[in-house]
Amino acid sequence: MTTLLETGLASTKLRSAKTTMRDGHNRPIVVVTGMGVITSLGEGKTENWAKLTAGESGIGTIRRFSTHGLKTRIAGTIDFVEVKPFSSTTLAERLADIVIEEAVGQSGIGRKGDFPGPLFLGLAPVEVEWPQREEIARASGEAGCIDYDILLRTSGGGRFTQVHARYMFGSVADHLCETFGTKGSPISVSTACASGATAIQLGVEAIRREETDAALCVATDGSVNAEAMVRFSLLSALSTHNDDPRSASKPFSKNRQGFVMAEGAGALVLESLEAAQSRGAEILGVIVGCGEIADTFHRTRPKPDGVPIADCIRNALADASMTFDQIDYINAHGTSTPENDKMEYLGAAAVFGDHARKIPVSSNKSMIGHTLSAAGIIEAVFTLLTLEHQRIPPTINYDVPDPAIPFDVVPNTARDARVATGMSNSFGFGGQNVSLIIRREPG
Amino acid sequence: MSQLPAGRRETWITGIGLVSSLGDGLEANWDALCSGRVNIDLEKYAPWMIHPLAPVNLDSQIPKKSDQRQMEAWQRIGTYAAGLALDSAGIKDDKEILALTDMIVAAGGGERDLDVDAAILTARADARSGALNERLMNDLRPTLFLAQLSNLLAGNISIVHGVSGSSRTFMGEEAAGVDAVRIAWAKIASGQSEVALVGAAHNGERKEMLMLYECGGFNLKKDFASVWSRNGGGFALGSGGVFLVFESRPHAERRGAKPFARLVNVVSGHSSRAAPGGVESNLGGLWASLGVTENATAIYTAATGAAVATGEEAAFLSAHGDVPVRAVGTSFGHLSEAQFPLALALASLSVSRGALVPPNDTSGRETEIDVMPAQIVAVSVGHWRGEGMALIEAVS
Numbered sequence: 001m002t003t004l005l006e007t008g009l010a011s012t013k014l015r016s017a018k019t020t021m022r023d024g025h026n027r028p029i030v031v032v033t034g035m036g037v038i039t040s041l042g043e044g045k046t047e048n049w050a051k052l053t054a055g056e057s058g059i060g061t062i063r064r065f066s067t068h069g070l071k072t073r074i075a076g077t078i079d080f081v082e083v084k085p086f087s088s089t090t091l092a093e094r095l096a097d098i099v100i101e102e103a104v105g106q107s108g109i110g111r112k113g114d115f116p117g118p119l120f121l122g123l124a125p126v127e128v129e130w131p132q133r134e135e136i137a138r139a140s141g142e143a144g145c146i147d148y149d150i151l152l153r154t155s156g157g158g159r160f161t162q163v164h165a166r167y168m169f170g171s172v173a174d175h176l177c178e179t180f181g182t183k184g185s186p187i188s189v190s191t192a193c194a195s196g197a198t199a200i201q202l203g204v205e206a207i208r209r210e211e212t213d214a215a216l217c218v219a220t221d222g223s224v225n226a227e228a229m230v231r232f233s234l235l236s237a238l239s240t241h242n243d244d245p246r247s248a249s250k251p252f253s254k255n256r257q258g259f260v261m262a263e264g265a266g267a268l269v270l271e272s273l274e275a276a277q278s279r280g281a282e283i284l285g286v287i288v289g290c291g292e293i294a295d296t297f298h299r300t301r302p303k304p305d306g307v308p309i310a311d312c313i314r315n316a317l318a319d320a321s322m323t324f325d326q327i328d329y330i331n332a333h334g335t336s337t338p339e340n341d342k343m344e345y346l347g348a349a350a351v352f353g354d355h356a357r358k359i360p361v362s363s364n365k366s367m368i369g370h371t372l373s374a375a376g377i378i379e380a381v382f383t384l385l386t387l388e389h390q391r392i393p394p395t396i397n398y399d400v401p402d403p404a405i406p407f408d409v410v411p412n413t414a415r416d417a418r419v420a421t422g423m424s425n426s427f428g429f430g431g432q433n434v435s436l437i438i439r440r441e442p443g
Numbered sequence: 444m445s446q447l448p449a450g451r452r453e454t455w456i457t458g459i460g461l462v463s464s465l466g467d468g469l470e471a472n473w474d475a476l477c478s479g480r481v482n483i484d485l486e487k488y489a490p491w492m493i494h495p496l497a498p499v500n501l502d503s504q505i506p507k508k509s510d511q512r513q514m515e516a517w518q519r520i521g522t523y524a525a526g527l528a529l530d531s532a533g534i535k536d537d538k539e540i541l542a543l544t545d546m547i548v549a550a551g552g553g554e555r556d557l558d559v560d561a562a563i564l565t566a567r568a569d570a571r572s573g574a575l576n577e578r579l580m581n582d583l584r585p586t587l588f589l590a591q592l593s594n595l596l597a598g599n600i601s602i603v604h605g606v607s608g609s610s611r612t613f614m615g616e617e618a619a620g621v622d623a624v625r626i627a628w629a630k631i632a633s634g635q636s637e638v639a640l641v642g643a644a645h646n647g648e649r650k651e652m653l654m655l656y657e658c659g660g661f662n663l664k665k666d667f668a669s670v671w672s673r674n675g676g677g678f679a680l681g682s683g684g685v686f687l688v689f690e691s692r693p694h695a696e697r698r699g700a701k702p703f704a705r706l707v708n709v710v711s712g713h714s715s716r717a718a719p720g721g722v723e724s725n726l727g728g729l730w731a732s733l734g735v736t737e738n739a740t741a742i743y744t745a746a747t748g749a750a751v752a753t754g755e756e757a758a759f760l761s762a763h764g765d766v767p768v769r770a771v772g773t774s775f776g777h778l779s780e781a782q783f784p785l786a787l788a789l790a791s792l793s794v795s796r797g798a799l800v801p802p803n804d805t806s807g808r809e810t811e812i813d814v815m816p817a818q819i820v821a822v823s824v825g826h827w828r829g830e831g832m833a834l835i836e837a838v839s
Contacts, residue, residue: 068573069580123614125552125593128655130570136654137564146564148557148650152491155657164659165827169551169593170615174828177713185711185829187622188614190550190593198611202626209633210450226576234585294546294601294610299513299589308607429589430598432610 020442021274023288024321027208029442033281034107034269036099037381039368040076040262044102049385052393053414057246057367059260065226072238074245075224076262076369083222089126091222093172095265095374096121100180100218103267107281109214110181117212119173119182120202122195122219124373126169129225136160172220182216192428193333194292195219196266196376197436201290203270213275219377220265229261235300237337249370250397251334251363252341252409259335262369266377273442285384286439288421289320295431302343308433309347309425316423316435317351324352327359327437329392329417331383331424332407334363335370340427345405360417362410366396376426380436383422387440391416445707445818445836446734451632455695455702455838456791458532458688460524460642463775463785464494464681468527469792471497476789476800481774483667483679490664491657493647494776496682499523504530510603515554515590518599521644524684525600528640532688533700535604540698544608545636546597547627549619549643549780553591555651559583596644606640613780617745618711618829619643620783625709625831627689637694642686643781652680661749661826669773671757671806675750678826681776685784687791704794704835707818708733711831722755722824729832730763730820739817741767741799743790745782748772749826756824760808767812773803783823787833790819794837 023029037044040058041051051058058076064086067073081098083091110116137146140154155163165171173186191198196219203215232238239258241248249260276283293312297303317324333344349356364382365371371378386392391414398411424436447453461468464482465475475482485492501519504526505511511519529535534544559582568574589595594612601607613619613626623641630636656662661677670678689706710732714725742760746753760768771786778785793799802809818836823829 065570066573066576069577071580125591125614127552127555127591128651130575133560133564134569136658144565145561147561148654151564152650152654152657155654156660156662158660160658161660164655164661167655168616168827170618170825170828173615174713178715185618185622185625185713185831186615187626188619190612190614191610192592192594202611205630205635209629209635211629226570227579230576230579230583231588231591233580234583235588292609294597294607296601296605296607299595299598299602428594429592430594430610431601431607432594432598 028210029273030204030207030270030287031273031276031442032268032284032384033109033271033276034103035284035381035384036102036267037378038078038095038098039264039371039378040078041368043098045385052364052367052382053391055394055396055412055414057396059245059248059369061245070229071233071240072229073242074248074260076260077224078263085131087129087166088222088225089166089172092123092220093175095222096172096176096218096220099265099267100176103269104180107269109269114181115216117182117214117216118184118206119177119186120199120215120217121173121176121186121188122199122373122377123172123188123190124221124223125190126167128163128167130227132163190373191432192430193372194376194426194428194432194434195373196378197426197434199377200268200287200380200436201434204287204290207270207272214269214271217270217377218267219374221372221374222263223372224261224263232261239336247397249336249366251336251366251395252402252405252407253398254400254402256336256338256341259337260369262371264368264371264374264378266374266381268377268380283442285387286442287436288439289316289322289437291316291319291435293433295433300429301339302427306343306346306350309343309427310350312433313347313351313435316437320437322437325355327421327423328419329386329422330359330361331379331422332361332363333425333427334365336365342404345407357406358408360392360410361407362393362395364393376434380424380438383424383438386422387419387438390419448708452634453692454628454631454706455690455692456687456704456706457690457695457700457702458528459703459788459791460527460531460686461788462499462520462524463683464497465774466497467499473792476774479801479803491653491662492667492679494679494681495648496520505603513586513589514599516646517553517644518590518596520646520684521596522599522603524642524644525640525686526604528642528686528688529604538605540638541605542607544606544638544640545630546600546606546610546640547613547623548597549613549623550593550596551780552593554649556583556587557650616779617782617823617825620780621711621823621829621831624784624787624833625711628706628709631689631691637691639689640686641689642784644684645682645778645781647680647682647776663748669804669806670746670748670753670770671804671808673748675754676748678748678772678777681778683775683778683781685781685788687784687788702838703791705838707834707836709833713828714830716751716828722752722830723759725830726756726759729830733820733832733834735820735834736818741816741819743786743819743821744768744770745786745823746770746772747777747826752824752826767799768809769800783821783831786821790821790835794819794835
């Protein structure tokens with residue numbers, strides 16, 4: 001009798017629960033059940049959150065390679081994870097391993113090496129790096145001129161098969177797929193500095209399409225090498241505040257002069273609410289809305305009226321079936337470049353109106369620098385931690401307010417606040433714009 | 444009409460843009476294939492060989508010279524082909540539709556400045572001394588970075604053609620091309636999207652890429668032959684751009700668009716290449732999940748000619764020996780990210796024209812057909828990783 005009664009109750013519960021398993025668009029609700037993060041501040045959520053809310057900076061003078069002749073000699077490198085021989089792609093891969101271990105461990109999903117869903121990986125473009133190019137050049141035995149004909153003749157014969165395997169764009173995803181046992185063809189995505197947010201969006205969409213109950217979303221970047229720094233430097237995008245690295249990244253300040261390159265990675269385990277609840281998983285947050293739009297104005301600059309950024313935010317609100325006044329906090333893209341921060345305010349103000357001056361808006365990049373391809377997911381993890389701890393990490397180095405950007409930037413000191421819903425914004429070269437809306441509780 | 448996957452709506456292919464070593468546009472490519480012409484340069488990079496791009500009037504799709512100057516060859520080829528696809532679908536200047544169009548581009552990286560690389564290597568300007576930094580700071584063109592970033596092909600398409608619904612760039616060689624097609628299809632079929640622009644571009648004339656593939660032993664050298672007769676000799680890099688427009692049937696019908704084909708299903712997988720037979724077995728699984736009517740199907744394959752990949756694909760094909768096969772790689776070379784979109788484009792063109800292109804093969808793998816099959820499957824087996832298939836059929 002007891003058993004029957006219990007069964008009856010369970011099925012009633014299941015039926016009533018069913019109605020809340022789907023969102024306002026009748027799609028499965030997508031929740032987060034595991035998170036992992038690594039930045040120049042440290043490894044793991046605990047260390048990062050402690051330092052982030054203490055207003056610490058992870059930016060320092062570059063020691064990994066000679067910076068002789070470079071305009072910028074500072075970055076947020078991750079020197080506590082060693083990769084030998086150094087390769088940005090190998091570092092990115094190693095960082096991804098670390099954050100996936102943390103996220104999957106917290107989630108308790110699947111079995112070791114058997115993740116029950118696909119992999120979506122935000123990744124910087126992959127290419128042969130200088131040490132490998134130099135190695136092939138040396139192997140040629142040529143004492144004089146070296147050109148690509150010589151490299152080409154030297155590279156064959158099986159001596160450099162590892163160079164091919166390492167510098168396939170699919171190589172990092174291949175390694176992660178094999179290591180963690182994700183299902184199907186792993187997808188590597190680049191939307192420049194929005195890549196991490198796009199990786200999340202791909203996972204959300206796959207669960208909403210009911211192709212899978214779970215997705216592993218990761219983004220990683222180990223790009224601090226000489227050529228990558230030179231490339232951004234030549235576009236005048238980087239801060240040259242070399243003498244005081246910790247204060248170099250100053251988003252929304254009037255005296256901001258560029259971003260600080262940084263390394264890092266983040267991972268999220270996404271599941272349908274139904275799948276998460278049925279296995280009794282702890283729910284860490286809900287991805288309620290994703291918005292995106294491509295800016296058609298310029299390769300590196302957003303449209304001067306900020307309309308694409310505003311439309312991106314509007315798309316995210318519509319996707320979440322929410323209105324702007326329901327957003328309690330914005331985790332800004334806030335790169336500390338003159339252009340981005342101004343446009344971000346313009347875009348937000350177009351949607352939020354006067355509310356844009358009241359809502360707390362902070363930039364993690366003031367402390368961790370710009371983690372490029374990983375930024376979107378690292379900052380989503382920090383937004384989720386903000387919801388969990390009901391505490392907003394500050395924008396540090398905010399000493400000279402920019403009157404053109406009257407955001408409440410949570411200056412210099414973390415703040416306790418009631419935060420039910422946060423928005424995380426990511427904007428990238430090539431007109432890439434993604435906004436995510438994240439809630440603490442389902443429904 | 445084939446059974447669609449459960450809960451999925453109809454997706455039509457309503458636009459194709461194609462430029463290649465064989466020609467500019469659908470007619471030129473079709474005619475070249477029908478005449479068995481192959482455009483391959485055996486001299487310029489000997490003993491390596493490449494398929495150079497046919498002459499193209501870039502101005503017709505990229506009118507501003509300033510835009511052309513901001514791009515390297517791979518981006519110009521892709522932006523041009525994307526324009527052709529939008530023209531083909533009849534949405535080129537339809538701002539309302541372009542603002543809703545979801546774009547997925549499959550891309551590698553852009554061209555390096557080979558002269559700068561060579562000068563640095565010749566000067567032995569290594570990283571330890573800091574000499575590398577000075578050379579890079581002084582010698583690199585500031586805007587070259589924008590021609591190298593993978594997502595800047597999509598960025599250029601947004602700028603030149605006004606595609607702005609969304610923009611995503613998938614990376615990962617052949618598999619990126621497959622998954623770009625798969626995700627764009629899945630979004631439309633599930634109702635997440637109404638119209639999508641999907642494709643890729645490849646410039647085969649890049650010594651730094653020849654070097655990378657040479658490291659892995661994948662470059663075809665010496666004797667040119669069909670992909671079935673290379674004995675694992677690999678591929679000759681090809682040049683070209685391929686873009687397709689996918690649309691939900693209601694969206695296409697509302698504006699009176701004429702479809703090339705119905706995209707019924709797209710599947711992809713990732714077999715471990717460590718174990719022999721992994722690719723063949725994965726292809727069997729994908730084929731079974733595709734919903735194919737075995738005796739009414741032809742295959743257009745993106746086969747590369749690489750040792751393990753094409754060997755195991757050939758074994759899979761032999762197990763389906765009655766299905767007529769065409770390999771696009773023999774005629775076009777290998778276009779990496781663009782190779783699967785190329786196979787799908789030619790399959791779609793064949794469905795709409797009611798004919799397969801003639802065989803281009805002396806091994807006996809490709810044979811003439813008597814009756815045009817109702818369906819075509821596009822197949823991809825990446826030279827190193829990744830497998831995928833798409834099933835299309837005529838819209839009657």
